[in-house]
Amino acid sequence: QVQLVESGGGLVQAGGSLRLSCAASGRSISNYAMGWFRQTPGKEREFVARISRSGGSTIYADSVKGRFTISRDNAKNTVYLQMNSLKPEDTAVYYCATNSSSTIYYSLNAYSYWGQGTQVTVSS
Numbered sequence: 001q002v003q004l005v006e007s008g009g010g011l012v013q014a015g016g017s018l019r020l021s022c023a024a025s026g027r028s029i030s031n032y033a034m035g036w037f038r039q040t041p042g043k044e045r046e047f048v049a050r051i052s053r054s055g056g057s058t059i060y061a062d063s064v065k066g067r068f069t070i071s072r073d074n075a076k077n078t079v080y081l082q083m084n085s086l087k088p089e090d091t092a093v094y095y096c097a098t099n100s101s102s103t104i105y106y107s108l109n110a111y112s113y114w115g116q117g118t119q120v121t122v123s124s
Contacts, residue, residue, distance in 0.1 A: 002027045002113040004096050009118030012086055016122070020081040022096030022115060030074040033099035035111060036081045038092035038120075045095065049081060050105040059105055064090075086122045093117040 008020040022034070033052050039045040049070040050059045058070050069082040079096055097111035104110040 002029065002032075002098055004098070004113055004115035006094060006096055006115045006118040009094060009120045011121045011123065014086060014088055014122055014124050016086050017082070017084045018086065018120060020083065020094055020096075020118060020120070022079040022081075024077045024079075028074070029072070029077055029079065029098065033102070033105070034070075034072060034079045035097050035099050035105060036070060036079075037095045037097065037108070037111075038090075039095070039117075040092045045108060047106045048094070050099060051079065083120070086120075088122045088124045091120060091122050093119050 003025045005023050006020060008018060012018055035050040036048040037045045038048050048061050048064055049068055051070045051072050055072045067085045072079045095117045096115050098113040099105060099110055100112040101110035
């Protein structure tokens with residue numbers, strides 16, 4: 001079992017930055033690729049970014065490419081999401097999760113353990 005706890009969310013003005021953290025316990029996340037998703041009320045949870053086990057490979061949704069950066073520190077058992085140039089449409093609850101597939105990263109079904117989420121609100 002892996003327990004994931006997200007933090008770092010909050011209220012920020014458009015154009016600002018936030019850094020989300022996802023701290024894991026119970027098992028080393030070095031065995032997993034990791035992903036970030038986000039969800040707004042009434043909408044499906046959507047893929048944001050994914051990082052390989054070593055951190056050497058990253059993938060981003062087109063909507064955040066060039067603005068968000070996913071990274072990890074396996075020694076600290078933590079994954080990060082640096083969010084810059086935030087827009088009101090980035091407002092959502094952000095979740096981290098362990099990616100149990102080596103090839104599929106965009107589907108919820110490819111992720112096994114999830115955190116409880118952290119709210120990000122971007123004001124215009």
